[in-house]
Amino acid sequence: MRVLLLYPLFPKSFWSFDKALELIGRKVSLPPLGLITVAAILPQSWEFRLVDRNVQVETEADWAWADLVIVSGMIVQKPDILHLIGEAKRRGVLVAVGGPYVTSVPDAAQEAGANFLVLDEGEITLPLLVEALNQGETSGIFRAWGEKPDVTTTPIPRFDLLNLKAYNEMSVQFSRGCPFECEFCDIIVLYGRKPRTKTPAQLLAELQTLYDLGWRRSVFVVDDNFIGNKRNVKLMLRELAPWMADHGYPFRLATEASVDLAKDQELLDLMVKANFTSVFLGIETPDTESLSLTKKFQNTRSSLVESVQTINRTGLNVMAGFILGFDGEKAGAGDRIIDFVEATAIPKAMFGLLQALPNTPLWKRLHKEGRLRSGSEETYGHQMTLTNFVPTRPIEELAREYANCFWELYEPSRYLARVYRHYKQMKPAPHKAPLRMLEIIEMRAVVTIFWRQGVKRSTRFQFWRQLFSILWQNPNAFVPYLSNCAAMEHFIDYRQIVRDEIEAQIVEFLGREAVSNVTPSREEVTI
Numbered sequence: 001m002r003v004l005l006l007y008p009l010f011p012k013s014f015w016s017f018d019k020a021l022e023l024i025g026r027k028v029s030l031p032p033l034g035l036i037t038v039a040a041i042l043p044q045s046w047e048f049r050l051v052d053r054n055v056q057v058e059t060e061a062d063w064a065w066a067d068l069v070i071v072s073g074m075i076v077q078k079p080d081i082l083h084l085i086g087e088a089k090r091r092g093v094l095v096a097v098g099g100p101y102v103t104s105v106p107d108a109a110q111e112a113g114a115n116f117l118v119l120d121e122g123e124i125t126l127p128l129l130v131e132a133l134n135q136g137e138t139s140g141i142f143r144a145w146g147e148k149p150d151v152t153t154t155p156i157p158r159f160d161l162l163n164l165k166a167y168n169e170m171s172v173q174f175s176r177g178c179p180f181e182c183e184f185c186d187i188i189v190l191y192g193r194k195p196r197t198k199t200p201a202q203l204l205a206e207l208q209t210l211y212d213l214g215w216r217r218s219v220f221v222v223d224d225n226f227i228g229n230k231r232n233v234k235l236m237l238r239e240l241a242p243w244m245a246d247h248g249y250p251f252r253l254a255t256e257a258s259v260d261l262a263k264d265q266e267l268l269d270l271m272v273k274a275n276f277t278s279v280f281l282g283i284e285t286p287d288t289e290s291l292s293l294t295k296k297f298q299n300t301r302s303s304l305v306e307s308v309q310t311i312n313r314t315g316l317n318v319m320a321g322f323i324l325g326f327d328g329e330k331a332g333a334g335d336r337i338i339d340f341v342e343a344t345a346i347p348k349a350m351f352g353l354l355q356a357l358p359n360t361p362l363w364k365r366l367h368k369e370g371r372l373r374s375g376s377e378e379t380y381g382h383q384m385t386l387t388n389f390v391p392t393r394p395i396e397e398l399a400r401e402y403a404n405c406f407w408e409l410y411e412p413s414r415y416l417a418r419v420y421r422h423y424k425q426m427k428p429a430p431h432k433a434p435l436r437m438l439e440i441i442e443m444r445a446v447v448t449i450f451w452r453q454g455v456k457r458s459t460r461f462q463f464w465r466q467l468f469s470i471l472w473q474n475p476n477a478f479v480p481y482l483s484n485c486a487a488m489e490h491f492i493d494y495r496q497i498v499r500d501e502i503e504a505q506i507v508e509f510l511g512r513e514a515v516s517n518v519t520p521s522r523e524e525v526t527i
Contacts, residue, residue, distance in 0.1 A: 001046040001133070004066035004093075005039060005161070007032035008073040008080035009053050012497065013384075014350045017168075019489040023445035027055045027166040030220060033157060033173060034072050034099055034122075040155040041126045050161040053080065063091050068133070070118075072099035075357070078108070085112040094138060096129060098122065100190055104358045106141070117141045121176075121191075123149035151176060151196050156206050159213055169218040169254075172206045174198055174236060178225040180258065182282075183294045183365070184323070186357040187224045195228030200239040207243070211250055221255035226279075228258075230267060237270040244275050249431060252480070254278035260298050262307035265314070272315040273430060277480060279311065280319040286340040287333060290326035294362070308344040315427045317480060320346050324402050325354035327392050334401030338408055345421035347484050351405050353387050353398060384501040386509060396506050403502040410491040412459050419484045420466040423477045449486050 010016065010028075017029055032052055039048045049065065051058040063069075069088045073081050078101055088095035089112075098118035102109045106117050116132070118125045120143055128142040159170070177195040178187045210219065227233055244251070253276040261267060261279065271279075283304060284296055291299045312318050322337050341349045356363040356372060366372050371390040386395055409415065454463045463485070470481050 001043070002065055002067045003039070003042065003046055003048050004058070004062055004069045005032075005035045005048060005050040006058060006069060006071050006084050007035055007050070007052040007054065008071065008077040008084060011076055012494075013076070014494065017487060017490045019493050020486045021168055023448055023486060023489065024168070024442050025165075026168045028052070029168045030171050030222075031162050031167050032072070033171045033222060035070070036157040036159060036161055037154065037173075038070060038072065038098070038122055038126065039158040039161060041122050043130060048158065048161060050158075052162075052166070055163060055166040063087070063093060066093055069093050069095045071095065071097045073101055074099065075101045075104065077101065082108060082112045085109060085114050089113040098125070100186075103190060104186065110141075115139050120144035120147075121149050123151070123154055148177075148192055148194075148196060151198050152202065154198065154202070156202075156209055159206075159209055159215075164213060164215060169220045170210055170215055170251075171220045171222045172203060172210075173222050174203050174226065174233070175223045175228055178228050178258075180225070180296070180298055181361075182296045184354060184357065184360060184362045186360050189359050191224070195225065195232075197229050197232040197236070200236040203236055204239060204243050207240075207251065211247060216250050217252075219251040219253050221253060223255060226255040226257045227261055227264075227267060230264065234267060234270055237267075237274050240274040241270065245431065249275050251275065252277045254280070256280040256282075258298055259283065259304065259307050260301070262310040263302065268311065268314045268316070272427075275429075275431070276316060277429075278317040278319060280321065281308070281311075283308075283320045283340070284323045285326065285329075285333065286336050287326075287329065290329055290333075293328060294326055305340065305343055308346065309425075312344075312422060313425055313427055315429060317422065317426070317484075318344070318346050319348040319350070320344075321350045321352070322405075323352055323354050324405075325387050325391050325393070325398050329391075329393055331393065331397065332401075334405045337405055341409055342414075342418070345418045345425070347415065347419045347422050348487065349409060351402060353385070353402050354389075354391070355385075355387065356389050384498055386502075386505050395509060399502050399506050403499045406495045406498045410488075410495040412453075412457060412488060412492060413462055415488055415491060416453075416459055416462055416466060416485065419481065420470065423470055423474060423481045423484075426474060426477055428474055429476045445486065446482070449482065449489075453485060453488065 012018065015029060021027065021029065032050070035050060039050070049062060051062060069084070071081055071084045081097065081101060085095055085097060094115045096116035096118050097109045097114040102117055103119045106119060110117060115138055116129055118129050119141070124144040124147055125142040129140070132140045175195045175197040177191040177193060179193055179195060181188060181193065207219070253274065255276065257279050259281050284294070284299065285291060286304060288300050291297070308318050308320070324333055324337070337351070356366050366389045373388050373390065386399055391398060454460050471478055
């Protein structure tokens with residue numbers, strides 16, 4: 001069986017970092033971990049080709065080669081998922097579709113003509129697909145029906161299928177699931193509230209595979225809450241730290257965790273010792289009432305400002321996500337977020353207007369209240385769209401606060417100042433990783449950053465003053481510090497895109513509202 005694995009296009013987003021990646025000759029940030037895991041679960045006697053359409057487009061030769069096409073992706077990739085189903089059908093090639101999007105909303109993929117829907121987690125449903133194909137079946141829907149797989153049986157992803165030079169980071173997964181029950185989050189819907197973890201040996205084997213393939217850059221541990229099972233993650237970190245030391249600290253590690261990480265100093269120290277350098281926190285909002293309403297109680301039990309500062313001082317760069325549009329939210333929430341980000345000096349703060357994701361408690365509540373907008377399924381997951389429901393605040397007020405957050409926080413001098421404060425107060429790493437020889441294109445990137453930010457722009461004096469200060473006070477942080485400076489090239493571009501997109505949507509929304517308000521009633525038309 002010849003299998004063509006296709007990874008759909010992502011829209012431009014906060015995390016695309018287009019302009020920054022161009023500087024170092026990389027196409028995208030992260031690889032399709034789900035698809036290379038699918039390839040590892042399927043029979044290894046089969047042949048596989050992987051095409052990440054964010055890197056390059058598949059050819060007619062790829063289509064002609066394939067006996068089966070497998071497409072997997074997230075909600076934001078929906079347009080290209082449906083496009084690829086259509087392309088497969090047009091060529092008469094069997095197509096199987098899976099991943100978070102079709103698991104949540106299978107109807108559109110089925111209507112588009114997908115032969116097989118492989119839903120839920122692949123360790124359970126992919127063997128059902130193999131059995132159906134072996135029996136000559138040409139269609140089917142495979143579900144786990146609530147069963148969750150034991151991830152200690154998950155094989156090492158097929159990293160060898162990737163063009164490693166296309167990516168800025170590699171990705172691995174240690175756990176699935178999250179113990180919390182935030183109303184707006186679909187993680188517990190997809191993966192459950194009981195975090196399931198791999199064994200330490202499994203994760204080390206995946207890292208060893210990357211090491212043997214020659215990878216020496218960052219690795220993102222893509223768990224939705226890395227510390228969901230603190231006992232198991234500590235056991236893993238105690239084995240990971242000596243492995244990293246024995247291999248000369250070949251990877252900088254990053255992950256996503258809940259903010260209660262700040263309460264466990266032992267866990268923080270273990271992460272730093274294992275060469276974790278960054279963590280993404282779901283802050284959402286500094287407004288305690290909104291956090292309680294959306295059932296994000298873990299963010300209300302201690303000071304969020306102090307929690308961020310504790311994590312940062314221990315030695316981790318903090319990235320964070322924020323949301324506008326919670327029910328009962330008071331005016332000025334955007335300004336309060338700006339104040340919070342400045343107080344904590346978080347360099348990369350991601351914003352979004354609240355979206356009701358399918359099958360989440362929020363979705364179900366809003367559906368019951370009749371507040372979901374028509375066509376709401378077309379917008380969820382997109383960072384530059386208005387809310388897909390009727391909020392309790394005027395939508396134009398929300399949208400303008402959202403656009404203003406981006407515009408203010410990513411003003412160049414303001415952003416550079418936060419990056420500097422963040423790394424200045426960070427505790428130096430307990431170990432010094434060996435310097436890696438810069439590739440020629442990376443050297444050009446450094447020169448380009450020096451030229452743009454240190455000569456061409458009005459930030460020139462601030463740039464050099466801060467750069468030399470970091471070199472003097474925290475030299476181990478120089479590489480990630482400069483990397484965050486490079487990210488400004490993306491944010492300068494993206495803040496303008498956000499402002500333009502949101503303003504256009506406000507105009508369109510107000511125009512629709514005006515039309516609906518002057519539309520004559522049925523009685524008037526009849527008369």
